[in-house]
Amino acid sequence: MKSLVFCLLLVIGVQGIELICNYITVDWKDGAYICDAVNFTATKRYLEVDSLHGEHIENKTNFDVTAIRIDSQTAEYMPWGFDKFFPNMTDYAIIESKLEKIQRSDLENLTFLKVLSLNDNEINQLLADTFDDMTNLEYLSLSKNKIKELPDNVFRALTNLQGLYIDSNELSEISFKVLENNTMLKELALNNNQLEYINSEIFGHLVNLEYVNLSSNKCIGIFITSIKHFGSARIKEILKLNCNNVEKKFEQCKEDYEKLRFHYNLLLLEEKNRKYKSDAG
Ligand SMILES: *[C@@H]1O[C@H](CO)[C@@H](O)[C@H](O)[C@H]1NC(C)=O
Ligand SMILES: *[C@@H]1O[C@H](CO)[C@@H](O)[C@H](O)[C@H]1NC(C)=O
Ligand SMILES: *[C@@H]1O[C@H](CO)[C@@H](O)[C@H](O)[C@H]1NC(C)=O
Ligand SMILES: *[C@@H]1O[C@H](CO)[C@@H](O)[C@H](O)[C@H]1NC(C)=O
Ligand SMILES: *[C@@H]1O[C@H](CO)[C@@H](O)[C@H](O)[C@H]1NC(C)=O
Ligand SMILES: *[C@@H]1O[C@H](CO)[C@@H](O)[C@H](O)[C@H]1NC(C)=O
Numbered sequence: 001m002k003s004l005v006f007c008l009l010l011v012i013g014v015q016g017i018e019l020i021c022n023y024i025t026v027d028w029k030d031g032a033y034i035c036d037a038v039n040f041t042a043t044k045r046y047l048e049v050d051s052l053h054g055e056h057i058e059n060k061t062n063f064d065v066t067a068i069r070i071d072s073q074t075a076e077y078m079p080w081g082f083d084k085f086f087p088n089m090t091d092y093a094i095i096e097s098k099l100e101k102i103q104r105s106d107l108e109n110l111t112f113l114k115v116l117s118l119n120d121n122e123i124n125q126l127l128a129d130t131f132d133d134m135t136n137l138e139y140l141s142l143s144k145n146k147i148k149e150l151p152d153n154v155f156r157a158l159t160n161l162q163g164l165y166i167d168s169n170e171l172s173e174i175s176f177k178v179l180e181n182n183t184m185l186k187e188l189a190l191n192n193n194q195l196e197y198i199n200s201e202i203f204g205h206l207v208n209l210e211y212v213n214l215s216s217n218k219c220i221g222i223f224i225t226s227i228k229h230f231g232s233a234r235i236k237e238i239l240k241l242n243c244n245n246v247e248k249k250f251e252q253c254k255e256d257y258e259k260l261r262f263h264y265n266l267l268l269l270e271e272k273n274r275k276y277k278s279d280a281g
Helices: 002-012 231-238 250-263 271-280
Strands: 015-025 033-038 047-053 067-071 091-095 115-117 139-141 163-165 187-189 211-213 222-225
Parallel strands (some): 033 067, 115 139, 139 163, 163 187, 187 211
Antiparallel strands (some): 211 222
16 A cells, blocks of 8 residues: 555655754744744755644644745755645745756745745746746745846736845846736845846836846946836936946946936945946046
8 A cells, every 4th residue: 555655656756855843933024933944955856745843832833834944955946835734824935045946836836925035046047937826926036046037927927026136146138028017016126137238118117116226237237216206207218228348338338327326316326336437447
């Protein structure tokens, strides 16, 4: 019987994995009760958590757990099955754990998530349908990965998204369509990528946007706070900076920056721009 079950599992391809939780309450998020995974290793696809260990804090149960954190562990693939143990989880973080691959099926039963943090990992590719089931998601962090491009439709289902952080990746271009359906967006971090140009149409309908960071890109070294104050029409003007080769075209960039500074003194020029200046001079 046992071997039959084992064979069946092999056929389906899902294998069991153990989860050890260190349960803690954290100060952020009104004393949220979280499972902090210890000694966690997932180096294959289709691993499903089928046994749970760890001692709850007095009077707490699995139902109280609202966040799972896999921090500084090994999770090259996204493990499955957390939702079965923690039906009330809203936050899921796999941080600094060598996460390399994610796909839509990894997230299919986590449609209730509000926060997904996958920062400081090795993700280098996102398929267009990856987040299609995540309609309740409010914050998505993909900071510090190796993402080179974003499919136009990759965020299409995230109509409740308020914060999107893709800073410190390897993006060299971004389509003006990519945020078309994310009208709730308040914060957008694209800083520290390889962007040379941004079509300002990207902000056209983001009426709730309050914070954008485009600093430390190839030539878009501007950091904008309270973008609201500018209004879309002005944003258009601001972002038409296309300096493919910073070294050679520095004079042109500088002119653009000076113009910006003159017109919009809320714009802050940051370290990178100063660096461009010293590189060029
Ligand atoms: C984690 O692994 C280390 C080394 O194998 C071991 O000493 C420790 O007891 C483990 N911790 C838990 C909570 O299992
Ligand atoms: C746990 O519940 C018991 C019974 O309701 C209560 O007396 C005790 O103070 C609770 N402990 C904590 C840490 O909340
Ligand atoms: C989602 O739930 C279904 C039904 O319980 C299950 O067959 C499937 O393996 C689950 N997928 C994940 C990624 O946990
Ligand atoms: C947690 O989940 C249980 C069962 O799914 C539900 O009855 C309960 O109301 C939930 N609690 C919270 C705080 O969401
Ligand atoms: C935005 O949503 C509409 C309607 O669902 C869809 O047709 C369109 O392709 C979406 N835009 C993007 C960039 O995915
Ligand atoms: C904007 O991005 C730059 C470069 O990555 C960073 O140094 C700076 O702290 C960011 N600014 C804010 C307000 O987050």
